[in-house]
Amino acid sequence: MAQRPVPPAVKRAARGLAESVVAWRKLRGLTQAQLADRAGISRATLARFEQGDGGIGLDSLLRILRALGILENLNRALDPYESDLGRLRSGEELPRRVRPLKLAEDDAGS
Secondary structure (H helix, E strand, O other): OOOOOOOHHHHHHHHHHHHHHHHHHHHOOOOHHHHHHHHOOOHHHHHHHHOOOOOOOHHHHHHHHHHHOOHHHHHHHHOHHHOHHHHHOOOOOOOOOOOOOOOHHHHHHO
């Protein structure tokens, strides 16, 4: 199966994340080798990530964030109840399953 091309927005996000990690590493006064060692990954993997390659596994990214002491920031950033929509719907019970919404034209064709 052919791999789909990476959308430009995803590439920009990967570069932005990499730039933030580089800044955090430098603020902590760590070399790539030191951070890689603390994260339990190779320096080559860290270097590839910092160059904006984005071709590292989620496990490696989470290890890097943990080694920098910012892993909890990711959890807070992704908390749906910290968003306007999440706060608006916080009193609702989440459905067990989500089914695709039927479009108006689906109803008209039936």
